[in-house]
Amino acid sequence: MxxxxxxxxxxxxxxxxxxxxxxxxxxxxxxxxxxxxxxxxxxxxxxxxxxxxxxxxxxxxxxxxxxxxxxxxxxxxxxxxxxxxxxxxxxxxxxxxxxxxFVANAQHWRQGVNVRICQLRLGHQPLLAGIKHLNRLENVLARQEWDDQTIAEGLLADTDGWLVEATSMNVFWQRNGELFTPELTQCGVAGTLRAALLDQGTVRESAIALDALRDVDRLWVANSVQGVWPVNTLLSETGEVLHAWSQADQDTLQVAGHQLLGYSLSSC
Missing domain, CATH: 3.30.470.10 (Aminotransferase class 4, branched-chain amino acid transferase, N-terminal domain)
Incomplete structure (x- = not known):
């Protein structure tokens, strides 16, 4: 074509x-x-x-x-x-x-991924927050920060230090049995899988600072194409291991997300 x-x-x-x-x-x-x-x-x-x-x-x-x-x-x-x-x-x-x-990366579904915190901070522009506009230079610059193939994604915070998203995925975390995703009123892309999970009540919006991520029970990155990737290891901007999570047998977020997308772990 x-x-x-x-x-x-x-x-x-x-x-x-x-x-x-x-x-x-x-x-x-x-x-x-x-x-x-x-x-x-x-x-x-x-x-x-x-x-x-x-x-x-x-x-x-x-x-x-x-x-x-x-x-x-x-x-x-x-x-x-x-x-x-x-x-x-x-x-x-x-x-x-x-x-x-397209072929989904089922290995990331099963084994989880490593992510790093990006040095770049997202600027605030409420008029553009949530939409998927064509100027994605902040994401391009953030993705240039690493070339280590063992790192699957980079986490982005805004200029106030609040977690917003990953370079091409949304972020979710679990604390005390509840599932959350960042509010996106100032910047960031409101993903469609994120929207569907919010609508069905699986997750709710909250705010979390970067330095509080080490205290969450679990962490994920996800979008409507790749599905849900559990995070195994969180790395700092300089590559230092900040926290590691063990994967649970039952992944509530992944089950809910993959049902919406039609993905099945057993078929891949």
Whole structure:
């Protein structure tokens, strides 16, 4: 399949002026689509970009599936035009998409992962908090902080030291039998799996400082494509082991998350 061509003056390319969604397809059907669509709609409202008709979005996955599992990426930019940062007189949003076969990392599900704390701190911008806009430079910079393949993710805090997210996943923890995820009112991406877990009451929002992570009973990173990864070891910015967790036989968060995604440990 030829790659879509983006004009030089596309505002998504020039300014990150747009939003995107990364959607798990199972047998050609989008998983958690209602949550992806709701976040896409919210992102368009925040940026004042017209939301494409649902039929136009659905055309991205209506061709025959190439594999049982695929990942679909939808990118919506404001389109071309305008002088500098000023908006064009007539908006013509540009929607491009790509889908590729996908294999989930079941080893991470079963064995857990190591994560590190990132040095980068996320800035506050409530107008952009929660949505998946195209300017992800903070995440790009954070991901450059390590190249150790034994480290699966990096945890990001805001400028006040509160845990927000991982570089490409949301974060969850357990304390005294309850499951929590950070509030995302100032920055961060509100993931669709996170939203579904909140809606069903499996987790609730709370705030936690980075230095309090050593005191939680369990820790996870998760998203709607990769599923739920239990954290084995938490490393500092300099690679020092801050805490290690043993994995429980029954993983309540993973069971709930994987039911929503259609993943099964026994089938992988």
């Amino acid at each position: 030829p790659m879509p061509q983006v004009p030089f003056d596309d505002r998504g390319l020039a300014y990150g002026d747009g939003v995107f969604e990364t959607v798990l397809l199972r047998d050609g059907t989008p998983v958690l689509w209602d949550y992806h669509y709701a976040r896409l709609r919210q992102g368009c409202q925040r940026l004042n970009i017209p939301l494409p008709p649902l039929e136009q979005l659905a055309a991205a996955w209506q061709s025959p599936a190439a594999a049982e599992l695929e990942v679909l990426k939808l990118i919506l930019t404001r389109g071309s035009g305008g002088r500098g940062y000023a908006l064009p007189d007539a908006l013509s949003p540009r929607l491009i998409s790509r889908r590729v076969p």
